[in-house]
Amino acid sequence: MPVLLELRGVTAGYGAGEVLHGVDLTLDQGEVLCLIGPNGAGKSTVLRVVSGLLRTGRGRVLLRGEPLDRLSPRERLLRGIVQVPQERSLFPAMTVWDNLLMGGYLLDGTRSGRREVRRRADALAERFPLLAERRRASAGSLSGGEQKQVELARALLLEPALMLLDEPSIGLEPRARRAVFDTVGALAADGRTILLVEQNARSGLAAADRGAVLESGRVRLTGSGAELLADPRVARLYLGAGGEPQAQQPDPHSRER
Amino acid sequence: MHETIQAIILGLLTGGVYALMASGQTLIFGVLKVVNLAQGALVILAAYLSSSLFVSFGIDPFLTVPIVAPALFLLGAAVQWCLLRPLHRSDASQLSLLVTFAVALGIEGVLTLVYKSDYRTIQPSYANRSWTVAGYRIGEVRLAACLLSLAVLGALALLLGRTRFGRAVRATVQNPTAARLLGVEGDRVAALGYGLGAATAAAAGAVYGMVYSFNPNSHYDLISRLLSIVVLGGLGSLGGTVVAALAMGVVSALVGALISPVWSDFSFFVVLLAVLLVRPQGLFGARLRGAL
Ligand SMILES: Nc1ncnc2c1ncn2[C@@H]1O[C@H](COP(=O)(O)OP(=O)(O)OP(=O)(O)O)[C@@H](O)[C@H]1O
Numbered sequence A: 001m002p003v004l005l006e007l008r009g010v011t012a013g014y015g016a017g018e019v020l021h022g023v024d025l026t027l028d029q030g031e032v033l034c035l036i037g038p039n040g041a042g043k044s045t046v047l048r049v050v051s052g053l054l055r056t057g058r059g060r061v062l063l064r065g066e067p068l069d070r071l072s073p074r075e076r077l078l079r080g081i082v083q084v085p086q087e088r089s090l091f092p093a094m095t096v097w098d099n100l101l102m103g104g105y106l107l108d109g110t111r112s113g114r115r116e117v118r119r120r121a122d123a124l125a126e127r128f129p130l131l132a133e134r135r136r137a138s139a140g141s142l143s144g145g146e147q148k149q150v151e152l153a154r155a156l157l158l159e160p161a162l163m164l165l166d167e168p169s170i171g172l173e174p175r176a177r178r179a180v181f182d183t184v185g186a187l188a189a190d191g192r193t194i195l196l197v198e199q200n201a202r203s204g205l206a207a208a209d210r211g212a213v214l215e216s217g218r219v220r221l222t223g224s225g226a227e228l229l230a231d232p233r234v235a236r237l238y239l240g241a242g243g244e245p246q247a248q249q250p251d252p253h254s255r256e257r
Numbered sequence B: 001m002h003e004t005i006q007a008i009i010l011g012l013l014t015g016g017v018y019a020l021m022a023s024g025q026t027l028i029f030g031v032l033k034v035v036n037l038a039q040g041a042l043v044i045l046a047a048y049l050s051s052s053l054f055v056s057f058g059i060d061p062f063l064t065v066p067i068v069a070p071a072l073f074l075l076g077a078a079v080q081w082c083l084l085r086p087l088h089r090s091d092a093s094q095l096s097l098l099v100t101f102a103v104a105l106g107i108e109g110v111l112t113l114v115y116k117s118d119y120r121t122i123q124p125s126y127a128n129r130s131w132t133v134a135g136y137r138i139g140e141v142r143l144a145a146c147l148l149s150l151a152v153l154g155a156l157a158l159l160l161g162r163t164r165f166g167r168a169v170r171a172t173v174q175n176p177t178a179a180r181l182l183g184v185e186g187d188r189v190a191a192l193g194y195g196l197g198a199a200t201a202a203a204a205g206a207v208y209g210m211v212y213s214f215n216p217n218s219h220y221d222l223i224s225r226l227l228s229i230v231v232l233g234g235l236g237s238l239g240g241t242v243v244a245a246l247a248m249g250v251v252s253a254l255v256g257a258l259i260s261p262v263w264s265d266f267s268f269f270v271v272l273l274a275v276l277l278v279r280p281q282g283l284f285g286a287r288l289r290g291a292l
């Protein structure tokens, strides 16, 4: 499979502080890569550099060989990169349906574009029954797990070439968390290319073709999910004695907004 | 009783005009999360422009609105693009407060240079005419002003509720990062939003100039009322702003008529404080604070 996304020696940070100190990563077309790493390692920062919320310092981000670094988030969206951020990203006072339609904002400037957005929204509603059931509910009234499903559905409206999913299961109760991984699994089965960030290392790696470990702003290890799960360093750092201690930590962002 | 009802009528008509002025303020607050201290000055600027067009060219004050509004739209968009946008990167919301205050002082200075500081009013032939309905006096200008305000508010609500631009604005207000990730260009929305807020000041200015006398300093008085209305309405809720403006109009008119005109301005702030003690989020700013 051809390479879709490549990060070469990428540095980035906020203000004066550098958070990524040279990240190298490649993602093949149709591959699901799970990026794991401790709190504050810079996982979200990697996704922000790819989606364009954050500028690259040194190094390059390439999509199908084309450098993205000077492009705005909108221009990257036009090239098929969609990010579902870690913090809640629905518009709470809009209805579920309007939130879904906002996923097609880039397309709906023309009459034919609007028609296409409606058509895709209807198709998504068949795949995600929640969208039809809670169509007129305000997004803010949904549970955290329901909101995450709507966010994932909305991200599909542009039929993205690359999905960036930032800890989609964080802060959710077990059933909703399973639903998220089911959705990710279904997307993978469809052949979507996904860069998935997870603290829930076991479930994340299980859903992925390959994993990478980010620590202190650098990729320390890459390998298949099975290799990483079997690696004693990973086991010590992220799986702990009891399985998944990290998953129990309170989510600092879930209370936002 | 007659006096009370007369005061309520006057209060509602005045409140309608304030609703228009404050809706621009609410829009700007919603989009930029910036308290726009220049809104009062923009209204006074519009009043002067309208007055000049009326005096020099004989254009009816109401018809000056479509001329002044685009000019203020451009001014507002330019203020956001040139002065406020560069600040946002460094996340300097206090600085933007200062910048909008500086804009207000700048407008005041220019107006003082051009027009001197004498008070003036816009006096079309019908300025003092009124109808008497069932024994109650209704000023023609005030009624027309109130109707114009409602029409502009309606147009604003349609724009926000029904258009693609409106969706971009509401999305930006509710979750700026998520909006950016969906392809909404936040800077452009902010500039258009500020421009639109400033353009509502054009309609408000023409009306204000016919109902009240004004000079370049009048904006201090205006901005304090506008801020109170916006806070009372729940910071960022358009519906709340309209209700708060009407309430303010009625309360001051009632106190002015039944107690003493001396207390009429002050009474409103008493109401504001009382409401905020019970509902710190304002009348309508509940869970979805700032949702427009
Ligand atoms: N907006 C910001 N401004 C300043 N510093 C930030 C900002 N966002 C993140 N940081 C810092 O950058 C570092 C990496 O943050 P990042 O969010 O990428 O980590 P993460 O691996 O996603 O962590 P988590 O698992 O907690 O989500 C942290 O030290 C964090 O404090």
Ligand SMILES: [Mg+2]
Pocket: A043, A044, A045, A086, A166, A167
């Ligand atoms: Mg993160």
